[in-house]
Amino acid sequence: VTNSAPSMINLIGSESDSQRTLYPYVTGTSVVGIKYKDGILLAADMGGSYGSTLRYKTVERLKTVGKHSIIGASGEISDFQEIMRNLDELILYDNMWDDGNSLGPKEVHNYLTRMMYNRRNKFNPLWNSLVLGGVKNGQKYLGTVSMIGVHYEDNHVATGFGNHLARPLLRDEWHADMTFEEGVKLLEKCMRVLLYRDRSAVNKLQIAKITEEGVTISQPYALKTFWNFSAFQNPTAGAEGSW
Amino acid sequence: MSSIGTGYDLSVTTFSPDGRVFQIEYAGKAVDNSGTVVAIRCKDGVVMGVEKLIASKMMLPGSNRRIHAVHRHSGMAVAGLAADGRQIVTRAKSEATNYESTYGEPIPVKELAERVASYVHLCTLYWWLRPFGCGVILGGYDRDGPQLYMVEPSGVSYRYFGAAIGKGRQAAKTEIEKLKLSEMTCRQGVIEVAKIIYGVHDEAKDKAFELEMSWVCDESKRQHQKVPDDLLDEAKAAAKAALEEMDAD
Numbered sequence: 001v002t003n004s005a006p007s008m009i010n011l012i013g014s015e016s017d018s019q020r021t022l023y024p025y026v027t028g029t030s031v032v033g034i035k036y037k038d039g040i041l042l043a044a045d046m047g048g049s050y051g052s053t054l055r056y057k058t059v060e061r062l063k064t065v066g067k068h069s070i071i072g073a074s075g076e077i078s079d080f081q082e083i084m085r086n087l088d089e090l091i092l093y094d095n096m097w098d099d100g101n102s103l104g105p106k107e108v109h110n111y112l113t114r115m116m117y118n119r120r121n122k123f124n125p126l127w128n129s130l131v132l133g134g135v136k137n138g139q140k141y142l143g144t145v146s147m148i149g150v151h152y153e154d155n156h157v158a159t160g161f162g163n164h165l166a167r168p169l170l171r172d173e174w175h176a177d178m179t180f181e182e183g184v185k186l187l188e189k190c191m192r193v194l195l196y197r198d199r200s201a202v203n204k205l206q207i208a209k210i211t212e213e214g215v216t217i218s219q220p221y222a223l224k225t226f227w228n229f230s231a232f233q234n235p236t237a238g239a240e241g242s243w
Numbered sequence: 244m245s246s247i248g249t250g251y252d253l254s255v256t257t258f259s260p261d262g263r264v265f266q267i268e269y270a271g272k273a274v275d276n277s278g279t280v281v282a283i284r285c286k287d288g289v290v291m292g293v294e295k296l297i298a299s300k301m302m303l304p305g306s307n308r309r310i311h312a313v314h315r316h317s318g319m320a321v322a323g324l325a326a327d328g329r330q331i332v333t334r335a336k337s338e339a340t341n342y343e344s345t346y347g348e349p350i351p352v353k354e355l356a357e358r359v360a361s362y363v364h365l366c367t368l369y370w371w372l373r374p375f376g377c378g379v380i381l382g383g384y385d386r387d388g389p390q391l392y393m394v395e396p397s398g399v400s401y402r403y404f405g406a407a408i409g410k411g412r413q414a415a416k417t418e419i420e421k422l423k424l425s426e427m428t429c430r431q432g433v434i435e436v437a438k439i440i441y442g443v444h445d446e447a448k449d450k451a452f453e454l455e456m457s458w459v460c461d462e463s464k465r466q467h468q469k470v471p472d473d474l475l476d477e478a479k480a481a482a483k484a485a486l487e488e489m490d491a492d
Contacts, residue, residue: 089340096312096336098469 020124024076026050028061029200030162031072032190033131034174035140035155036183039211040133042072043187045195046220047202054202062208064215066091069105069134070208071112074159075147076127083126086115105134105141109151117149129159135212158190161198166190180209192223256370266374267367270396273376274323278452279411280309281439282320282380284391284404285432286425288460289382290470291320292436294411294444297451310457310469314339316349317383318457318467322409323396324376331379331394335359352383356392356400364398378408383467384459411443418442429460433470437478438485454479 031044048056061080062072065087073080090111094103103111109132119125125147133142143153156170169190178186184207195201203225208217236242251257252265259265278294293309309328310320313335321328338358342350359381366372374396381392393408394400404424407415418439427435437454444452456470456478470478 085344089344092315092340093336095315098308098312 020122021076021079021127024079024127026056026077027127027200028059028074028077028080029198030158030160030166030194031061031074031129031131032158032162032166032170032187032194033072033133033142033144033156034170034178034183034187035133035142035176037177037179039135039140039209040070040142041180041183041187042070042131042133042208042210043191043205044072044074045191045202045205047200047204048077049200052199054200057202057204058220060206060217062206062217064217065108065132065134066094067102067214068136068210069103069108069132069141070210070215070217071108072131072133072159072208074129074162079126079128083112083115083128083130087111104136104139105132105143106136108132108134109141109143109145109153112145113149113151116145116147116151120148131157131159134210138212161194161201162190165193165197169193188223192225195223195225254370255367255372255374264367264397267397270374270376271378274378274396274408275410275412277322277377277409278309278449279407279409279415279440279443280320280322280378280380281407281415281419281436282382282391282393282403282405283419283422283424283427283432283436284382284389285427285429285460288384288389288429288432288458288463288465289391290429290432290436290456290458290460291318291380291382292433292440292454292456293320293322294409294440295453295455296449297453300451304453309455312467313355313381314343314349314383315466316385316459317352317355317381318459320380320382320457322378322380327375328377328379331359331363331375331377334362335381338362349385351385351387352381352390352392353387353402355383356381356390356394356402360394360398360400363394363396367396367398380406380408382457382459384465389459407439410445410449411440414443415439429458429462430474433458433474434478434481437475437482441479441482441486442489454482 026048033042042062044061046059047054048059065071127147130145144157145151156174158166173186191205195203203222204220206218206220251259255266278296280293282291291310295309310318311332312318319332339350363375367374379394383390391403392400393403393406405419458470459467
């Protein structure tokens with residue numbers, strides 16, 4: 001994938017615009033991740049929106065990276081597929097050394113940061129916000145990278161709407177060394193709030209778990225929702241004829 | 244069958260009167276003087292073994308790898324000039340990732356062998372390039388099952404049931420021909436290859452050697468990897484025992 005020579009980096013000009021990403025087309029919404037006792041838990045729904053249309057409903061936004069990490073992506077799905085191609089090649093070359101060493105989550109996170117930041121500097125970003133979590137040699141790692149290369153680690157991270165709706169819940173209820181059941185319950189609570197309040201959320205999600213033993217990405221499932229609030233009953237009571 | 248090619252052997256772009264290119268043959272000599280490489284295609288995979296002659300006691304065991312992974316499903320064992328071998332391995336890795344990038348599936352072993360052979364041959368066509376001084380054995384497992392190819396410095400590549408290059412190749416080939424490869428699993432194949440390599444190793448001429456082995460088989464989930472340590476130890480023990488038996492006769 002060749003990119004513009006410095007002379008072609010030009011904000012105005014229709015010719016060079018066709019060479020760089022201006023806006024995303026098919027997007028995924030929030031990813032939420034937490035550290036728990038044995039490792040990391042990531043949750044993301046399986047929706048791919050085409051603008052305001054919830055067009056694709058089986059998009060896997062959580063993927064394994066090597067033996068020690070999982071990645072979750074929100075934003076442009078095609079850019080995520082490109083990122084996965086790069087990561088798969090990175091892991092392949094790492095495996096081919098066959099020397100007993102392997103790239104851990106910290107290294108992969110750093111690699112992603114470099115990728116995102118360098119693209120941003122060329123005014124041609126990969127339009128994604130990524131969550132990278134993993135465990136290596138007993139050390140848990142959870143980090144995030146945005147499309148402009150902003151990166152940090154924390155005990156709980158989220159992308160997009162997750163930052164506004166899920167993180168406050170996590171700040172209140174997350175604590176160190178949660179069990180797997182507690183972790184999933186907390187993530188489901190966050191995902192349910194997102195489902196109610198984020199218009200691009202879809203009720204079909206996956207939860208990924210990574211521990212020292214390995215990675216498991218769950219089968220897709222749906223959350224139970226409740227819509228029988230009295231305020232929703234007979235909504236046109238006060239304005240006959242409206243819908 | 245060696246002959247002096249005086250006058251016709253100075254450049255790889257010169258034919259001799261009897262139709263030989265001596266530079267390529269000389270390149271072959273570099274391969275013939277290296278430690279033996281043996282590879283066999285068993286019914287469920289490919290096993291490769293290398294007799295790594297140890298130049299100095301200072302070398303760390305496990306270093307100077309002679310068998311390299313070229314992709315998930317294939318590996319390459321090199322005999323001859325090690326630096327030349329590195330170049331070929333790098334090229335093969337590049338061809339393999341390129342193919343997968345373009346076509347979305349792992350490169351068929353046949354295609355990979357053709358590309359490697361093509362590249363090696365390329366370096367025999369120009370006076371400003373010298374031929375590779377190494378022979379390469381490529382073992383892989385794809386949709387058509389396990390396959391074994393050998394590429395010589397001339398750029399010629401054939402598919403084999405069993406192949407050997409290096410010092411002890413004649414003796415090794417004789418031993419391979421005795422094996423019933425179509426009925427053998429890779430687990431058994433590992434033991435046999437170890438026996439062959441220990442067998443052809445010349446104690447008088449070369450002192451120490453290290454045995455390096457790899458396989459691609461159903462047991463390794465069709466991934467190329469070093470033979471697991473416990474099986475390797477078992478193979479070495481069996482090989483040493485077989486040697487002692489032979490000596491006792």
